[in-house]
Amino acid sequence: MHSWYVNKTNMQMFDVERAYGLALLISKVTGSQSIVIKDLGFAYFIESDVEVSDVGENQKRDLETLFSDSNKFDYPLATQLRDRKTVVNETEKVVLENTNEIMKVHATPSFTVKFSIKKAEGLTTLYQSLDVTASKSFRELKMGMSYGEGGQLFVDKFSFSVALIGSAFFMHFEPTREFLIAIGPNPAEINVLSHMDIKNDMKVEHLCPISDLTVLSHYAVSLSLVLGERKAKGVYMNSYDCLVFNEMRRTGKQFKPSGSGRFPLDYCLHLSGSKEGMEMLKIVQSIFKRGFVKGHPQRLALALAQFLAEPSLDNYSRYIDIHLRGYIEKDKNKRISNLYDRASLEEAIKYVKSE
Amino acid sequence: MLNLNELFRETAVENFGMALRISIREHQDYASLVELKYAEKKMQFIESLANFLRRYDARARAYEREKGRIAFRPSKEDLDKLMELVEKYGVKAVSAALISHALVKVGGGE
Numbered sequence: 323m324h325s326w327y328v329n330k331t332n333m334q335m336f337d338v339e340r341a342y343g344l345a346l347l348i349s350k351v352t353g354s355q356s357i358v359i360k361d362l363g364f365a366y367f368i369e370s371d372v373e374v375s376d377v378g379e380n381q382k383r384d385l386e387t388l389f390s391d392s393n394k395f396d397y398p399l400a401t402q403l404r405d406r407k408t409v410v411n412e413t414e415k416v417v418l419e420n421t422n423e424i425m426k427v428h429a430t431p432s433f434t435v436k437f438s439i440k441k442a443e444g445l446t447t448l449y450q451s452l453d454v455t456a457s458k459s460f461r462e463l464k465m466g467m468s469y470g471e472g473g474q475l476f477v478d479k480f481s482f483s484v485a486l487i488g489s490a491f492f493m494h495f496e497p498t499r500e501f502l503i504a505i506g507p508n509p510a511e512i513n514v515l516s517h518m519d520i521k522n523d524m525k526v527e528h529l530c531p532i533s534d535l536t537v538l539s540h541y542a543v544s545l546s547l548v549l550g551e552r553k554a555k556g557v558y559m560n561s562y563d564c565l566v567f568n569e570m571r572r573t574g575k576q577f578k579p580s581g582s583g584r585f586p587l588d589y590c591l592h593l594s595g596s597k598e599g600m601e602m603l604k605i606v607q608s609i610f611k612r613g614f615v616k617g618h619p620q621r622l623a624l625a626l627a628q629f630l631a632e633p634s635l636d637n638y639s640r641y642i643d644i645h646l647r648g649y650i651e652k653d654k655n656k657r658i659s660n661l662y663d664r665a666s667l668e669e670a671i672k673y674v675k676s677e
Numbered sequence: 678m679l680n681l682n683e684l685f686r687e688t689a690v691e692n693f694g695m696a697l698r699i700s701i702r703e704h705q706d707y708a709s710l711v712e713l714k715y716a717e718k719k720m721q722f723i724e725s726l727a728n729f730l731r732r733y734d735a736r737a738r739a740y741e742r743e744k745g746r747i748a749f750r751p752s753k754e755d756l757d758k759l760m761e762l763v764e765k766y767g768v769k770a771v772s773a774a775l776i777s778h779a780l781v782k783v784g785g786g787e
Contacts, residue, residue: 635679635681635769635770635773636769638681638773639714639769639772639773639776642773642776642777642780643710643714643776645780646701646710646776646779646780647707647710649702649780650701650702650705650707661780661781661782662780662781662782663781663782664781664782667685667777667780667781668682668685668686671681671682671685671774671777672680672681672682674681676679676680676681676770
């Protein structure tokens with residue numbers, strides 16, 4: 323087995339993007355079907371059963387296909403309005419000319435991302451669409467008395483290129499009128515090829531857009547449904563422990579950094595482990611799909627998102643109460659007609675946390 | 678530690694839950710839902726349960742008059758057990774379990 327490391331930087335989205343991006347590069351170069359990513363805590367560990375040989379013409383052609391559809395980079399470079407094409411071309415150049423070097427530096431855990439708050443040779447802007455932390459980077463001491471808001475962060479070109487590829491091919495971007503959110507599952511231990519299958523099977527075209535929390539919860543439910551179906555069929559199980567997200571708010575023509583972090587998957591994954599839980603997840607998905615309807619459906623979707631993020635008794639009480647009120651609503655368009663199988667509901671409340 | 682699932686399966690909760698389900702889904706007893714939901718202390722819960730039972734009993738009697746059949750009613754033992762559960766797990770958990778029963782699919786008529 324051959325291995326690579328992606329050291330973490332405490333910028334969660336940037337780290338996940340780099341892990342996925344490097345795994346994709348390795349799969350293109352080695353042609354291996356068995357690339358595994360593991361989260362070791364301090365770093366992501368990537369393993370392949372095929373050794374990286376010198377990059378030949380075939381591998382170069384394969385790598386070039388990554389950049390053939392420039393639209394793929396629109397959201398990962400959403401804040402780069404003027405020279406998006408130039409950035410993509412430069413990234414392509416860096417990747418094609420330095421593939422072996424990129425592999426080599428990641429082969430030991432000693433490689434760390436080079437950060438700077440000043441633009442310099444060999445460094446490139448880390449856009450907030452890849453990680454919002456980058457746009458305000460580190461606070462700076464002013465006259466030794468107070469702190470000023472930080473400026474743009476710059477990183478080395480290898481790390482940037484790998485992250486950009488990871489973002490373009492592995493992150494889900496959900497644009498709404500108010501925000502743009504990028505979501506990706508954190509790979510606890512996954513096979514990259516299976517991950518691509520899972521990603522293709524997920525129904526995430528229209529995530530419930532009423533808030534960032536509903537988008538994340540809806541994504542978590544879609545992922546859990548696919549994982550549950552694969553588990554039932556006995557297909558190799560990928561293991562994810564949370565969702566990593568990166569959110570920007572729309573302010574006129576510009577995006578402003580809004581937030582980033584992790585969304586827990588525990589509750590949805592518990593449900594995906596049983597037939598009854600899967601039935602519950604299907605109802606949950608249908609509730610999110612109707613979340614655009616104002617009134618009870620919208621309120622229910624919001625309460626549900628809150629409950630999935632934190633399955634406490636308080637959040638459950640609020641959710642079930644809104645559901646019942648929606649059920650007895652007289653207006654047919656605003657009525658919530660779902661009811662639960664007894665077994666499904668029992669499964670759902672099994673994991674409600676007490677105070 | 679509270680296990681809402683176990684509470685949900687208690688016979689007393691099931692019987693009161695069934696009565697609540699009939700009241701809310703067939704007779705739109707919105708008032709009982711609101712009172713149960715907002716009861717925070719034991720005395721408030723007892724009061725809202727008494728109001729609910731009074732309304733439920735009135736409807737049950739009307740049903741018996743019209744149909745000539747005996748309507749379902751939670752028993753005195755159910756009430757005692759429910760109070761015991763409130764004492765043990767708190768008002769919020771018991772009312773959440775009761776309200777959950779109101780959203781369960783039923784096969785035949787109740």
